Amino acid sequence: MLCSTAAVAQQSKYASAVDFPIVLAGNVGELRTDAFHAGIDIKAAKGIGSPVFAIADGYVSRVGVSPWGYGNSIYVTHRDGAVSVYGHLDRFNKKIGDWVRNQQYAKKSFAVDLYPQAEQFPVKRGEQIAYLGNSGSSAGPHLHLEIRDPRTGFPQNIIAKGYYEVADEVKPTIKSIKLYEIEVVDGVEQHFLKHSSAPAPDLVFTLRGRGYLAYEVVDYKSGAGNTMGIYSLTQSVDGEQNFGFALDFVDYGKQRFMNTFVKYDDHRATKLDVIRAYVSPNNRLAIYNKVIDRGVLRATDMPLAVRTAIRDDGGNEQIVQFKIVRDTSTATRPKAFGEVVRWNSEFNYLIGNLSVNIPREALYDDDFIVCEEVSEGVYQIGSDKIPLHRAMTLVLAVPPHDKSDKMGFVNEKNGWIGGSYKDGRLTATTNRFGAFKTSLDTIAPRITAVDLAQKSAVLRFKITDNLSGIDKYHLTVNGKWELAEYDAKSNLLTHKIKRNQTPISYDIVLTVTDAKNNKSTFKRTVKW
Template identity: 30%
Template structure:
């Protein structure tokens, strides 16, 4: 069997042809019923969700099993993102992904730790050969956890095709109980140019929803004229869970004809950034509500289907129109929204005035702005739309518009700091001022001679900030000269109130030891099961460095038999 499995990877022509989405090939990766806290392609910050999030009963340490025969093709361990993640490639060309793990199976864990100690790094990415870590269907590969950017214990599970495109796992027969239709939170109508009006206004309008007894919705009748678009805030719930999850399909019909569709079966990672053009980004940035626009403008997403006139509704004066929205989940539970539109414009209606500034950004051109010691570089196609930009500098504080325009590329903010002395210069970083108290949030800052450069996709207010405070290091479960013979772990809390933690290094008796960093709890943990602490008397030394180079050193003695 081992030879056959390897042969199928080397000679894929030997494999039996599969349907596009083979059924019953992939099994449940957990030994408990599948209940979801997140669905495929649901809307997340700056990306679509690339898998399903399976609840683990608010626990960590549940056995995670391989969904099918295959080999471990990639292992990634990170402080953020997926945390501890495992990728298994299968003979049919698909890859399953298991993320936010607590730890790997003993064989895989030993393989990973050997490489971590060799590289002296907790964060690591490995690509084992097809012969190194073979797995059988339903064999133990890991234990569920809460590592990386996870907001609570669960298993993130994906199925990707041979082009690394994530596909909805439910298309492969992964069954989730769901007997109720999606629900709608809000509906908005958008005038799309200065000649379009909705209820005599040239501004976006929130429409009153009227729930119907059968679970569908009516929307208050509107008067409109010109080119308009509709947006919707909608979610779905599966059985046995209260989570507001994403929907599977949205279709719209204008006077009985389908004119727009969003189909969440599959996407590519290269396009997921365009989610911010799918949603009403300004609304999300200011109110944290994701309104999906049911019309298309300057957006290359592949999830658009059956698009007529980009989903735009052209409403003629004195005409009547009916607009319907069909929202469905994977089990084809559906919810309908109906909107009646009367073509009518008041003679007193006027277009909204656009704020004019000296700085007009053309999306298809590169723009370089400079004021005093600060310059900003917007490269071609940084933004989706043209707009007038607010650009003001007061001392070292840069007002760079508001965070209301979606960006698809990074732009650079550069500060010339040659007027600072050498000592002060080393402690500077570029910060984005956030919240009502304008907290200086560290923005990744590169140093090049007398300049500081930050690359970002977020407009807003930026400033130079100074960090002269060293990180703090606090032991959690031990003190100096303590006997730790009966302890399984060594735990330390690290924190930094300024620019944030950049890196850390721990040694015992001069030898590097592996310490796992959980940024959510600000905790470093070393497991004595690694077997590297073998002496009775042990000198622990930990150095923690922040993002501008301030560092703290902690040393202590502990004893083990």
């Protein structure tokens, strides 16, 4: 559910993109799956269909339509080279919408990525360009808004830079502080949780040798119940900063490094924002400032005095202080299992008929990766608690049979991966570790007519697939290709028929194909 917080647009830099007080459902830097959120999400205070306006003079430089991602989207290039992005739109204004529809028919495709000429759609500040919606991979009606830097193209932190003023008198909160010890096990650095505690005035942690800290954080805006991402964190030890970051921008090319910015297993399992004051060897994020020895702490005879400050994009700050003292005891660590995989080296391994290739820089740190056949035909490769930055490749030797082209890999936890079969080998790539097996997809997609109402002249179908997923669809009416809008969230296809003045017959043929080329066809004649 999308919640909100009141905001007011500044008039000096950019106009508001909506005609009501802005309320936020998400901010820049908020932690999502495998990524930092790149814009602000403005709640649909007036519902789907409320107007969306250009925030400054410029021209429409790109228009996208997709059942995924930003759905219906518009990109406006402004006079200074900055680009504003408007995502999850319900529809475009008539001029842009008519042009997009013509392009869709010319390409015979619902999904399009279009780049009009600069003079084709000039826009003025405050001019309506679209209508707010819920298209693409949206969790609810809202407007996704980005402002991309004219030099780098990176989405900027809109609130932190003051482009929009958000009502925010709530300090961010450090809910817990965690201390991880670093020990070398069989030549590989391993991280073990030593302490986890809520902040307290007299908090003291103990550390045997080397380690680092992590912070579970949460932020809210005034009058809102939904969480936001924090803007910055600065950690000092004995008065000297040894770690810091500030989320002034989001680099799309480095989004997946978010998985090492956080404590991955906590974030993946519980969605907690546990931010590590530690920089992995394979961490290319450019958000850090004054990091000493990757944020690693070393126990000394004298207590370490730690001071950590977190700030939100509204400038509110929380500070915690605590101490770390040396622990002279000896730890008993669990035995390490698996193959040693170095983050900066390629790794190849053979398990029976399955070969595994983990490319260089697929891991963030050196680690132990389990590679074994745990039961017949089920292969455990790594742990789902370990993130993969680059996809690994699985190749299974399989004798040819009459359904070879229907084979694919399945991750027992995350579902269908797929793959291609050629010359006795099934090959697939995946960016998740886990338990893998093969499966056959021989079942065609299911087509259900939801609405063929004469009154509305709307064709609406629900299309689903049991395994490999919908790959493509093709709709004809009276033998002519017709545009069907696809909402992947609800599995709905919709087409509006242009009605004749007198009732005529319409021969409807819809073919849906899944990723393994299984096809279903729906045929019906209606008279409207």
